[in-house]
Amino acid sequence: MGTAMLQQLADIAIDNDTIFCHGAWTVSHIAWLSKHAFESLQTISQTDITLDLSHVTHFDLAGACLLNDIASFFKNQNSVVHYRCIDERQDELLSLVTERMQAEPATIPLPQFLVRLGMKTHKAWLQMLVFLSFFGQMVQSLSMWFRFPKRIRWQEVIHQIEITGYQAMGIVALLSFLIGVVLAYQMGTQLQSYGAGIYVVDLLGLSLLREFSPLLTAIIVAGRTGAAFAAQLGTMKLNEEIDALQTLGVDATEVLVLPKLLGLIIALPLLTVLAMVAGVFGGMLMSKLMLGITFVDFLDRFSSSVSAQTLFLGELKTPFFAVLIALIGCFQGFQVSQGAASVGSRTTMSVVQCIFMIITTDAVFSVIYSMLGI
């Protein structure tokens, strides 16, 4: 053994109308030759070419391919090609190449810019229709649940609450706490310079309860849960598991989407409450350390200046966020078609679209609230 190490790179030497091939004509030894052979072949002007293989030490199919290329190079110029000192096996491989070689079919060229734009627009429009039909299907399945509440899969719903809510508690609480700390610090330094430090409580309460906690929680959950929905359903789709469900006469939306939707509608408002508590606690701690506001003073001020309405207005948004996250995540999962790359791109898309829609919806709520004057 060990011959593999001792093989010499394949090469050719040209002597008038004879091309001497030497070295190992194997897949790992012809790289250089495959790139440079044809330059030197240009110099040959004779029309009767002999390919001499007497110094070829090793020969495999890749080598035969290259030799065949060289021969066809001359044949295309209407030259005649002879082989000299070709042994039986080399001859066999060479004829295998000529027999089995197929031409690569032409690829369809990329269409023009306008055509591509049109195709993209059409595709986006189709996606929109597919989403609408997905939404409709879900509403239909949901109405089944309302008419026959016995069909609700509570066990699955509770399992979803555990995964999407309970298991997210740590990260939501920690991040909200930090946001509370940061907010209190930023606002506190400003207010302190006016000697109005105690107002940090009002500001913290309003901004956290109405805006930051619902928004931040929804975004964390979108990244955590929306992506998980898309990846899980996408992989199931690839595995034909969803087809199997449908073949069994089971409504895939009802089994796979509704429990996630219902679970998230329950879990997200609860998570948001946790985020509010943690955020306010972070602010409270910072206020004490920086502004010297005691916990008792803070809570006293908090209960008088932050109304229950604030809490309610913040919480009101969360079921909408929950619906968005569940819908987009599941929809993107169902859209996975061929291949692992598609799971990746759909998962990414689900997170991007979730966050986009969450922030847009939040803005819409702000507009509505301000029009109502609350």
Add this chain to the structure above:
Amino acid sequence: MADEAIVDFQNITTRFGQQIVHQHLNLTVKPREILAIVGGSGTGKTTLLRELLFLNRPAEGNIIAFGESIYQATSQQVMKLRRRMGMMFQSGALFSSLTVLENICFPLRELTSLDEKLIVEIAMLKAGMASFPADAVHKYPAELSGGMIKRAALARAIALDPELLLLDEPTAGLDPEAANSIDELVLALQQALDLTIIMVTHDVDTLWQATDRVAFLGDKKVLACEPMTALVRHSHPLIEAYFGNPRARAAEHSHEETKA
């Protein structure tokens, strides 16, 4: 030299947790033979191939491939050894984000620095040798039928002109005609390329048509490793049960008829 083993499984013991899959298993593969591995489901046939490829490691024992003990090899030597083997996985394991042509080109692009035109030519040649239709090479694996996936996987496995080809159930799930053509393909490839082939199969027709020797896995070891004609006369109860059923008998008869 000619009779020296190309692969030698020595005293292999494999465990997954409590479950013992192989116990003191020995198997020798000779150069240029087509060796089939048969045995009931879960007897560790796939695992044996994976151990040869370094994807699993047995608890005890040693594997010699191309004269080198693979568990004493450095990672560079392992890469070299792996390049001399081609593996066709049970489910094809084509890369789903690449077209068939890109799949076959992949090992050539990654492991050699050949001219791009030559790479495509070699890939198309290998597709042709695996009887993969040329007009489908730009398709993605998800758009292929089971038989085409097997052919594409076979083409990728032989892309680098391996000396040792490992096939995991190449004919499973194919219609008899497609299975037959895979058998012929394996024989033709072996003759054309001087390959050594280790093939896991449940297909009794394949065993009769395309193998030199058959290793029977059972009771956690190789119960017998003989040519098919001798193996069907073997008296071990597991082997008798395997080849004694009507389907296996029918395959034997049809083989005898075609020979006569």
